[in-house]
Amino acid sequence: MSGCSQKFNDVNDTLNIALFGDADTQLESFNINSLPYASIYARIGNGPRAFMVLALTETPARFNYQAEIQALQLKWLSADKGMLVTEYGRLVKTLNLPQGNLLNTYSKTPDPLRLGLHKTNTPKQWQRTIDWQPGYHFGYQLKSTFIRQQNAVIMINDKPIETLHFTEDVLVDSLNVTYQNDFWLQPQTGKVLKSKQKLAPGLPYVEITLLKPYS
Secondary structure, rough: EEEEOOOOHHHHHHHHHHHHOOOOOOOOOHHHOOOOOEEEEEEEEOOOEEOOOOOEEOEEEEEEEOOEEEEEEEEEOOOOOOEEEOOOOOOEEEEOOOEEEEEEEEEOOHHHHHHOOOOOOOOOOOEEEEEEEEEOOEEEEEEEEEEEEEEEEEEEEEEEEEEEEEEEEEEEEHOEEEEEEEEEOOOOOOHHHHHHOOOOOOOOOEEEEHHHHHO
């Protein structure tokens, strides 16, 4: 585990900035940009919107029968020590959430979000396996199909931004469950600017808006 490039003296300083209160958090764009931390807004289910900051980055090694797959994980913390872990905009793990947690996400092939959904040659179908709690839910396979929607304008830091909108239709065959995730991408780079992702069957959606990207 390595610290992110935006250095800070103590993790507690970061947690003091991350707000997870009873009402929606709203910060002025000037204050967000002046902070020396990457940051997001996050909303879990119908709960209040939280301001979270990037505390750590990690590049875990993963191996499959073909080759080693590495991906940069970003770890976002809240004041109550809740954590969201993302890879290229995808929620891959959570910790200390009251409703339950996504424990692990793994796949033999790269996530189309990582490859860039804005590229015409990126596969629009994908399979992954997830584990989650509460309960003992391990090794459930998910099948995804990505569909391009009409471009959409979203608001970030009080500014309208035109984005590419993709939906992800998710099928969990073993449970006969389907649901849909949404991703709004920066058109030139494919970076996920906003998303609404279901953690797992029976767990809530998490809505994330990127305020200040990691660099």
